[in-house]
Amino acid sequence: MRRLVCLALLAFAAVPVHAAALPSLLVEDRTARRLGLAAGDTVDVARDASFAGARRFRVEGVYAPPPDPTEIGRAPAHVRLHLPDLEALTGEHDRATRIALRVAPGVAPDDVAREIGQMNLGVSAYDAQRAAAQSTETFHVIDRFHFAIGLVTLAAGAVFLLALMVLQVDESRREFGALRLIGIRRGTLARAVAMAALVIAAAGCVIGIGFAALASVVVNHVYQAKYQTTLVFARVDARDIVVTCALSLVLGLAAACAALWRLVRANVLELFGR
Amino acid sequence: MIAFLAWRSLVRSRTRSALTILGVGVAGALLLDMTMLANGLQTSLGRVLEGMGYDLRLTPRGTLPFETDATIPDSGALTAALRRDGGLREVARVVGATAFVAGAEDSHAAGSPAFLLGVEPAGRGVYRDVVGSDLPGLDIGRARGAVVRAAPGEIPVLVNAEVARQWHLRPGDRVRLASRPLHTLPADRPAVVGRVYGIADVRLDAAGQLTVLCPFPDAQRLAGFTRDEASLLVARTVPGVGADSLAPAIERRHPEISAYSLQQLLRTASQQLSYFAQFALVLGATSVVVAAMLLGTIVTLSVRGRLGEIATLRALGIAAGRVRLLITAEAVALTVAALPLAFALGLSVAQVLDRLLKAAPGLPADLHFFVFTAQAAWQTVALLVTCSVVAGAYPAHLAARQPIAATLHAEVT
Numbered sequence: 001m002r003r004l005v006c007l008a009l010l011a012f013a014a015v016p017v018h019a020a021a022l023p024s025l026l027v028e029d030r031t032a033r034r035l036g037l038a039a040g041d042t043v044d045v046a047r048d049a050s051f052a053g054a055r056r057f058r059v060e061g062v063y064a065p066p067p068d069p070t071e072i073g074r075a076p077a078h079v080r081l082h083l084p085d086l087e088a089l090t091g092e093h094d095r096a097t098r099i100a101l102r103v104a105p106g107v108a109p110d111d112v113a114r115e116i117g118q119m120n121l122g123v124s125a126y127d128a129q130r131a132a133a134q135s136t137e138t139f140h141v142i143d144r145f146h147f148a149i150g151l152v153t154l155a156a157g158a159v160f161l162l163a164l165m166v167l168q169v170d171e172s173r174r175e176f177g178a179l180r181l182i183g184i185r186r187g188t189l190a191r192a193v194a195m196a197a198l199v200i201a202a203a204g205c206v207i208g209i210g211f212a213a214l215a216s217v218v219v220n221h222v223y224q225a226k227y228q229t230t231l232v233f234a235r236v237d238a239r240d241i242v243v244t245c246a247l248s249l250v251l252g253l254a255a256a257c258a259a260l261w262r263l264v265r266a267n268v269l270e271l272f273g274r
Numbered sequence: 275m276i277a278f279l280a281w282r283s284l285v286r287s288r289t290r291s292a293l294t295i296l297g298v299g300v301a302g303a304l305l306l307d308m309t310m311l312a313n314g315l316q317t318s319l320g321r322v323l324e325g326m327g328y329d330l331r332l333t334p335r336g337t338l339p340f341e342t343d344a345t346i347p348d349s350g351a352l353t354a355a356l357r358r359d360g361g362l363r364e365v366a367r368v369v370g371a372t373a374f375v376a377g378a379e380d381s382h383a384a385g386s387p388a389f390l391l392g393v394e395p396a397g398r399g400v401y402r403d404v405v406g407s408d409l410p411g412l413d414i415g416r417a418r419g420a421v422v423r424a425a426p427g428e429i430p431v432l433v434n435a436e437v438a439r440q441w442h443l444r445p446g447d448r449v450r451l452a453s454r455p456l457h458t459l460p461a462d463r464p465a466v467v468g469r470v471y472g473i474a475d476v477r478l479d480a481a482g483q484l485t486v487l488c489p490f491p492d493a494q495r496l497a498g499f500t501r502d503e504a505s506l507l508v509a510r511t512v513p514g515v516g517a518d519s520l521a522p523a524i525e526r527r528h529p530e531i532s533a534y535s536l537q538q539l540l541r542t543a544s545q546q547l548s549y550f551a552q553f554a555l556v557l558g559a560t561s562v563v564v565a566a567m568l569l570g571t572i573v574t575l576s577v578r579g580r581l582g583e584i585a586t587l588r589a590l591g592i593a594a595g596r597v598r599l600l601i602t603a604e605a606v607a608l609t610v611a612a613l614p615l616a617f618a619l620g621l622s623v624a625q626v627l628d629r630l631l632k633a634a635p636g637l638p639a640d641l642h643f644f645v646f647t648a649q650a651a652w653q654t655v656a657l658l659v660t661c662s663v664v665a666g667a668y669p670a671h672l673a674a675r676q677p678i679a680a681t682l683h684a685e686v687t
Contacts, residue, residue, distance in 0.1 A: 048347055049335035049530035074546050122384060122455030141634040148627055149557065152307075156300040156561065160568050163293035167575050170289070 023085045024060035028078035030228055032062045035077070045079070047090050055089055057081070067231040069139065099123075158251045161204075165197060165259035176263060186264050193263075194256045201252025205245050212236050212244075276596065279587075280603040283576065284611075294572045295612040298658070301565035302609075302616025306654040307624050307644060308558035312551050314645040316544045322477055322640045323536055326399035329517040330362070331534045332507035332524065338534075338542060339506050340370045346531060349504035356509070359527060361520045363512045366396035367490055367504035371497035375433075375486055376456050377441040378448035378467060385456040385465075388437065388484035391476070392493020397508055399477075401487060404432060406445030406472025409489060422446050424469035429492040431468035434485040438473045445472050451486065453498050466496060478638040507531075550643065562661050565609075569665035573605050577669040582685035584673050589682065594674040601673050605666030609658050616658070621646060 025045070027037050037043065039061045046054035063080070087093045103112050109127035116125035126134065176189055216234040223233045284291045334344035346352060349367050356365050369392035374385035393400055395411040407422040409430050422445050424430045431451070433443055441449065450456055450465035459465055468488065476485045488496070494503065511517050517535035524533040534542065544551070577584070584597060624644035631643045 048344065050347065052347075072549065120384065120457060122458040138634045138636075141631060144633075145627060145630045148630055149304075152300070152304050152623060153557075153560070153564075156297065156304060156564050159293065159297040159300050160564065163290070163297050163568065163572060166293055167290060167572070171575075171579070 022056055022058040023082065025057045025082075025085070026061050026063045026080040027059055028080075029062050029064045030075070031077040031079065032059075033228075034075070038062070045081075045089060053089075055085075057085070067229045069231055070135075072227050072229065072231070154247065154251075158255070161201070161251060162255040162258055165255040169193060169259040169263055173263065190260050190264050193260050194253060197252045197256030197259075198249060201248045201255075202245075204252075205248035208248070209236065209241055209244060212240075276600050276603055279600055280607050283580070283604055284607060287576070290572060290576065291608065291611075294568065294608050295615065297568045298565050298609055298612035298662075299615030299619060301561045301568065302612055302654065302658050303618075303620035303623055304561040305558055305565070305657060306616055306620030306650065307627065308554040308561065309650040309653045309657075310620075310624055310644040310646055311627075312554035312558070313647075313650070314643045315547050315550060315641060316540050317645045317647060318640070318642040319543060320536065320540050322638070323539065326477060326508075327510065328399055328508040329511045329535060330509040330521060330524070331539060332356075332509065332531045333505075333534070335530055335532050337532065338539075345499065345503035345505055346507065347501040347503050349507065350502050352528065352531070353507065355528070356507070356524070359524070361511055361515045361523075362509045364396045364510040366394040366508050368393055368397050368400065368506040368508060369490060369493035369497055369499070369503075370505040371453070371493065373451050373453055373486060373496055374455050375437060375441075375484065376450050376465075377443070378450055383456060384458075385450065385452070386440070386484055388486050389479075390451070390493055390496060391485060391487045392490040392497075393487060394490045396510075397490070399508070401432065401477060402475040404472040404474045406432075406470070408432075409471060409487065411489070422469060422471045424471070428467045428469040429488055430471045432472050432474040432487040433470055434476045434479055434483070435473055436479075436482060437484045437486060438470075440484070443470050443473070445470055449486070451488075451496055453496055466492075478640055480636050481632070481639045558657075562657055565658060566661045566665040569605050569608060569662050570668060572608070573601060573666055574669040574672065576604070577601060577673045581673070581676055581681050585676055585678050585681035585685070588676075588678045597674045598670040601670035602663055602666040605662040605669075606659060609662035613655065613658070616654070617651070620654075 022042060025043075027035075027043075032038065035043075037059055039059055041059045042056055043059060044051065044054045044056050046052065065078070081089070087095075101112070103109050110130070113125040113127045113130070116123065179189060180186070213236045216236055219234040220232055224230060331339055332346070333339055334342070334346050337344050353365050353367060356362055369390070371390045371392075372387050373390035375388045376383040376385035391400060393409070393412065398408075398412040409432060422430075428448065429451075431449065433449070437443065437449075441447075443449065447470045449468045449470060451468050452459055452465040456465050468486070474487060476487070479485055490504075497503075511520060518537060521533035521535045521538060525531065588594070588597065624646070628642055628644040631637075632639070632641070
């Protein structure tokens with residue numbers, strides 16, 4: 001019912017009326033901007049686009065609800081009416097789409113939800129956590145999708161790193177051969193290469209995190225302006241940084257080991273191409 | 275000769291070439307997935323809507339089909355007016371509402387909420403194959419199975435496979451229907467009894483969704499509509515009349531409704547799905563950059579390792595332009611060699627990603643996010659080849675401008 005009225009057409013009425021005598025409503029801030037409404041204006045509200053049975057209301061004020069990610073990309077209009085006014089407008093009485101309860105201190109909400117469910121009232125009862133989990137399921141799906149894309153992107157980066165390390169080590173074969181001839185042991189050479197790989201991975205990690213932070217700022221700026229919302233679309237937090245650093249170092253080390261595999265096993269003459 | 279020299283350079287260092295092909299393949303797979311995602315949902319939705327066979331959809335003003343509880347009042351008068359206006363050869367009204375359904379034997383059950391679809395004979399495109407009998411007046415020979423008839427006081431219904439599974443229903447069984455939980459019905463207003471005529475495959479049903487279809491007037495009664503409301507009108511145009519031009523004309527004559535041709539509906543829906551298109555653009559650009567960096571780096575290292583060879587070719591009379599062409603051909607050859615891997619990997623990963631996204635609640639089972647089209651394939655090939663040409667430009671320039679004598683001298687000393 002609320003959604004029905006949310007999408008009812010609003011008409012800005014310039015006819016001077018005694019506004020104080022009219023019933024009042026609140027308009028959501030984005031709706032007010034779109035329709036050019038402000039407190040004190042009058043609007044006609046109807047249950048369908050024929051405007052049959054339309055009623056005139058006074059805009060009491062403009063409210064700013066918390067941003068709703070499910071409305072990104074859509075632009076529904078929202079208004080809030082007193083319940084009796086909505087019932088009179090829609091002709092539907094004694095109906096509600098949801099009822100919110102506040103439990104007494106010390107009472108567990110999920111116990112109350114369970115009891116209500118057992119009462120056979122024809123309603124489903126959810127505590128706040130379960131309701132939030134159900135309504136955010138779509139975003140969990142998108143979260144898993146992002147994670148999968150991240151893995152694919154990581155694979156591309158890992159192959160890139162491996163290719164570079166193999167080339168780098170391959171080009172240094174003669175140099176390694178010379179070092180082996182003067183007595184430097186394989187283990188020492190391997191640790192040197194591994195250390196170089198870790199330094200490259202760490203440097204890449206720092207640059208990558210910096211680039212990601214900058215990209216987040218740009219993404220948030222662009223999309224907050226585009227969708228007129230304060231939602232945060234991209235964010236680099238401590239967990240992301242820790243995971244990124246750990247993955248970079250592990251992949252760097254793995255790339256170095258893969259590159260060193262043939263080099264460390266070869267004898268000195270093979271390193272010189274003999 | 276260019277092809278021969280390029281081939282020779284690639285096979286001389288198999289490890290380097292293999293790693294480059296692997297890296298470009300993975301980046302190419304990601305690029306293919308993003309080109310598929312960019313238009314996938316729109317393409318998929320378009321195919322399903324085209325399959326329904328309607329050219330126009332008419333909804334309450336400012337809404338999309340079944341987006342809200344808003345209805346079109348006096349739908350019969352509107353339908354008659356639309357037929358008189360011309361341009362349409364078939365108009366059907368559809369009701370979409372929530373109803374509670376339960377098996378006929380369980381008289382104490384509350385029932386489960388289901389999507390109730392009420393259709394007129396011309397609205398038969400909303401569902402496909404029927405096991406059993408079709409609804410009266412909608413039978414176009416697609417039903418297969420025994421003929422079912424409703425007893426007096428019963429209404430004919432079709433159920434989808436999920437309803438049939440949950441209550442173990444077969445054609446000929448009965449269900450109880452109401453607009454509210456069945457156990458809350460007053461004694462003087464019992465549930466409506468529906469005779470299951472058949473089990474239908476309903477288009478755009480979400481996974482796990484319960485759907486019941488019945489004739490339009492019965493659905494209006496069940497939904498409690500008292501002003502001859504309809505949720506949606508679907509229409510076919512007469513041959514030669516374009517739906518794209520007819521839709522605005524209908525909206526001007528009937529301002530209480532919105533009219534959408536197939537293309538207009540897809541454009542409006544794509545605005546709500548713009549997140550995926552933009553995500554695909556950003557990630558697609560990233561994969562192109564990664565592929566370009568990999569190719570550029572590998573080819574540059576390769577050129578630096580054989581400057582002497584290149585200088586020798588120049589000394590033998592091969593022009594700088596042909597040297598540039600040779601280096602660029604190597605980059606393009608690596609990319610072309612990576613294409614089979616990119617497509618194989620991209621299509622496999624797309625299936626996994628598609629399954630992930632389709633797990634979103636309320637999404638029609640018929641829709642796909644990743645749709646492989648010829649356009650997506652050609653876009654991927656074109657972007658990768660262009661990227662390889664661009665990536666090869668710097669090392670090609672490097673190779674072509676090396677001083678011949680100084681380079682040869684450095685090689686031998």
